[in-house]
Amino acid sequence: MQRYAAAVFFGGPSPEHEVSVITGLQAVAALRERNKAVLPVYVSKGGRWFTGQGLDDIARYKRPSDLEQTATEMALAPGPGRSLRLVPLKQPFFGRAEGLLVDAVLLAFHGGSGENGGVQGLCESLGVPYSGAGVMASAVGMDKVRAKVLCKAAGIPVVPWMEISEGIWAGKEEHHLDAIIDGIGFPAIVKPVHLGSSIGIARVEDREALEGAIEEAFRYDAAVLVEQCVPNLREINCSVLGTIGNARVSVLEEPVSGDGTLSFEDKYLRGAPGKTGRSKAPSAAGMASLDRRIPAPVSDEMTQDIREMALQVFDALDGSGVARIDFLMDDASGSVFFNEINTIPGSLSFYLWEPTGMPFGELVELLLDLAVERFETRSRRVRSFQTNLLDVRASGGLKGKLG
Ligand SMILES: Nc1ncnc2c1ncn2[C@@H]1O[C@H](COP(=O)(O)OP(=O)(O)O)[C@@H](O)[C@H]1O
């Protein structure tokens, strides 16, 4: 059976599908450059899994239906040892296609079940090492409220917010509007709790606009948060790489946009491709094409403070692999607030690591090494637990304790 050191998973049912294709192909190219046997695995918008010829060519993703015709649809199964097996769904008439084996998975999804813990759980069930955050941390990372709650509990500053779910909103709109205006005031920012890419986000200045924005956000999500608007806003992001207690921080970036709020277009559709430094990644540059200042022009002291906060957030949210942590700064007061964590950041934040001397290929390889390391640590722990349990059972202790 053909065996690959790594598979890169990308695409998937998510508004950020195309961005994920870019991140995925960037990672595939970087691993190829380092002579790794790497298998690109594309998940369609409909949630079907594909491998095969043509998946490396970004031009082919303009017509996904053609791609799905020529690529091979696969099913996933546990392989021998710590490996994953991909088996073609359509078996040949004679004989049997054995499929492919993969030793570790690099997750390059953005949004949807590829980033929210769903696919992470699938990899755990299948028994294959996967890059990035675990199930819980991935789910928290996609939930703007739960991430804030955990950070707040860890003493990290967050912007005051209120959360409303669709169930409690309906029929009591006026009551909730009163409470929000009382607790948050204007201007306020309204966001769906689980989405990214600025989808459904609005800045509002009065009651009518607030109501409209909440209704609009409910079109995307069953839960909405309203938070105080940070005045004199500057956005500062920082990447963290490693595991809790053994993580490093990148340089800071300040993304720049025309009107002060980064829109979906600002993030993904604007900007010239090819600002990818030394990497020979596909020319569409994804998050790397956003206009940004690197390093962010803030004082050395502020830089240190934000880097320190980024590490605290990574620990508080049980980060693993590479994450990008986004902060909101009030430029007049110098106050900095945690805004959100991206557990699979656009382009894996490689453009924040290149200036520290780490090329993209090294970053991706490190993510795979970390994935395997975490998998092995965990499987060791589970095995020793089982041994203890059986020992207790053998001596009749468990029965005794239960009875
Ligand atoms: N509390 C806030 N005050 C001012 N601007 C905000 C605030 N929260 C978000 N924004 C603006 O909205 C943008 C999108 O919000 P964000 O929470 O980062 O959601 P997303 O997951 O879509 O990136 C931010 O990049 C920022 O420009």
Ligand SMILES: [Mg+2]
């Ligand atoms: Mg954001």
